[in-house]
Amino acid sequence: MGIDGKGVTALVAGAGCPLRCRWCINKKLLAENRSTPVTAEELNEKVKRDDLYFRATGGGVTFGGGESLLHTDFYERFREVCSPEWKLCAETSLAVPRKNLEKAVKSIDAFIVDCKDMDPEIYHAYTGGEHSLMVENLRFLLANADPERIVVRIPLIPEFNTEEMRERSAEQLKAMGVKHLDIFSYVIREK
Numbered sequence: 533m534g535i536d537g538k539g540v541t542a543l544v545a546g547a548g549c550p551l552r553c554r555w556c557i558n559k560k561l562l563a564e565n566r567s568t569p570v571t572a573e574e575l576n577e578k579v580k581r582d583d584l585y586f587r588a589t590g591g592g593v594t595f596g597g598g599e600s601l602l603h604t605d606f607y608e609r610f611r612e613v614c615s616p617e618w619k620l621c622a623e624t625s626l627a628v629p630r631k632n633l634e635k636a637v638k639s640i641d642a643f644i645v646d647c648k649d650m651d652p653e654i655y656h657a658y659t660g661g662e663h664s665l666m667v668e669n670l671r672f673l674l675a676n677a678d679p680e681r682i683v684v685r686i687p688l689i690p691e692f693n694t695e696e697m698r699e700r701s702a703e704q705l706k707a708m709g710v711k712h713l714d715i716f717s718y719v720i721r722e723k
């Protein structure tokens with residue numbers, strides 16, 4: 533159990549991620565073969581014991597990772613078998629093919645996007661990924677899902693950006709139509 537997204541939620545971590553962030557706290561989940569296979573029906577059986585809490589608080593299931601949007605086929609099936617009253621939320625870097633996002637907007641109610649930084653060079657240095665893919669996917673998400681249900685997180689990343697750079701990222705995101713920002717700092721416990 534954890535609190536990720538609105539209300540009481542069960543946090544379900546899926547394995548695999550196309551990025552390689554310097555300060556990733558979930559490195560064990562980066563390889564897809566590290567996960568324990570589970571069907572949508574089995575997951576529903578596991579989490580439905582908390583149905584009362586989910587419905588009373590407007591919560592449900594939050595999918596994290598790794599990169600949660602690598603598993604959109606699973607979410608389609610889970611949406612079919614779980615309670616229609618549960619809210620499904622995905623934590624994502626948006627570093628995924630567009631087709632994954634097209635599927636996600638049909639089954640996921642809310643998105644928490646970790647955009648890292650809006651400067652392409654900092655983004656690439658920190659993640660190893662392509663900034664343009666994240667930005668274009670964010671534009672698609674803002675156009676195809678309710679912006680009220682999208683939170684974009686902008687971290688202060690030790691050794692990679694500054695508070696000033698983070699503020700610049702926030703301004704760019706607001707100009708794109710992002711309504712909810714979560715501005716925070718990574719806490720690095722060890723090197």
Ligand code: SF4
Pocket residue numbers: 549550551552553555556557558559597598599625
């Ligand atoms: S996107 Fe998340 S899971 Fe993937 S490498 Fe970065 S911090 Fe780790």
